[in-house]
Amino acid sequence: MKNKRPNATNKNKTFRETEYIVKEDIELLPFLLQTLNNQSRNSVKSILTRGQVSVDGKVITKHNHPLTSGTKISIQGNQSAMKERALIGLEIIHEDEDILVVEKEAGMLSMATDNGQEVTVYSQLRHYVRQSNPQDRVFIVHRLDRDTSGVMLFAKNEKTKQYLQENWKNVVIERMYTALVEGEVKKEKGTITSWLTESKTFKIHSCPFDNGGKKAVTHYKKIRSNRNYSLLEVNLETGRKNQIRVHMEEIGHPIVGDKKYGASSNPLKRLGLHATSLIFVHPTTKKRMKFTSKVPKKFIKATKAQ
Known part of the structure; x- marks a missing residue:
């Protein structure tokens, strides 16, 4: 089984997310044990339990999760995982050099009001990116109301922000x-x-x-x-x-x-x-990207047949 080398877009980060492509049908834990063969079985199991492993973009913790040939596996380094666990009321579902896509919980402001004291999605992401590089920035592209949950898109540089805002209808x-x-x-x-x-x-x-x-x-x-x-x-x-x-x-x-x-x-x-759901054309790669967030169970429960 040959593993894909770490994604080149991540090589300059102070934390690392390494990607692999599955070459044959196998369960997740055995795949990780083969791939991370320089680590002990307990260490590999801990990486899985801590939620550092994603299968095709979705965090998986089950040891016996089935994998098929062509599946993409992403493994976060400890520093990255620690940074993300510090976030409150939101979860990062995609990150690259130009954009951040997050899932926001209800009750969390997108960005600060006039007093500027409340914790917001924007303030947390600004702190998050600066942990890697104090010069890094994040820009809000669109907002969700405080009590609206779901998918939000942020830019990681001024050029991307400007492009997204000026071409929003087409992107x-x-x-x-x-x-x-x-x-x-x-x-x-x-x-x-x-x-x-x-x-x-x-x-x-x-x-x-x-x-x-x-x-x-x-x-x-x-x-x-x-x-x-x-x-x-x-x-x-x-x-x-x-x-x-x-x-x-x-x-x-x-x-x-x-x-x-x-x-x-x-x-x-x-x-x-x-x-x-948010579907858009990536501002740099021009690839079509789709991000979804599950409908809250309470929404579905409220409309059950009576």
């Missing part, structure tokens, strides 16, 4: 959310188009005709529903502030937990909105 192929809304949505799918304006109290208002506001287009499809709640797959054609929240209120089915935009219930004890 991003899909931004898909899952929304748990109040009531039983009757239509199987639909499109909402309106013009959004923001009031002095920072609330977004929707108008069905062009009133000088920003045009917003939201597509939705019903996944499942019961008498009380519906689970929707929502795709953004435009990315305006609070767009999904405003549009769900507009069709009479506000997002659960969203008191600001008409909700009367809060069964999740959070906002029922999750950024499930």
Whole structure:
């Protein structure tokens, strides 16, 4: 069995993530024992238990996880694993020289408010990249509301940030959310188009005709529903502030937990909105990349048949 040498893009980092390609069908632990043959069995098992091993981009800890030929295995060095464990309310799901893709929990701010004292996704990632090099930086490309969970994209240099922001409509192929809304949505799918304006109290208002506001287009499809709640797959054609929240209120089915935009219930004890999928063209490699985050179980449970 021949192993792929460490990925060249990682060779200058002070921590290392080494990649291997599986050449034959085998279970994960035996593969690691063969590959890391300079380490003891207990050391290899510890690497697996600590979550330092990813199989095709997903962290796996099961010893008997089956591998097939062509599968990509990534093993984080101890320093990298320690850095990631220090993160609160988010998990890094992809990192390269130009971008960071993370999965954010509900309740975590994307970036600081005016007082600037609260821990945010941005402040943690800024500290994270500086542990490798004090000169490294991170740039926010798009935001999620505090109580929205799911996939977020960050740039690791100014050139990438500028490119992503200037070419966002062409770079991003899909931004898909899952929304748990109040009531039983009757239509199987639909499109909402309106013009959004923001009031002095920072609330977004929707108008069905062009009133000088920003045009917003939201597509939705019903996944499942019961008498009380519906689970929707929502795709953004435009990315305006609070767009999904405003549009769900507009069709009479506000997002659960969203008191600001008409909700009367809060069964999740959070906002029922999750950024499930982000598909985009990598700014440097030009490869199509897709990152997904599982729909929270509470969303699915709320829409079980009654």
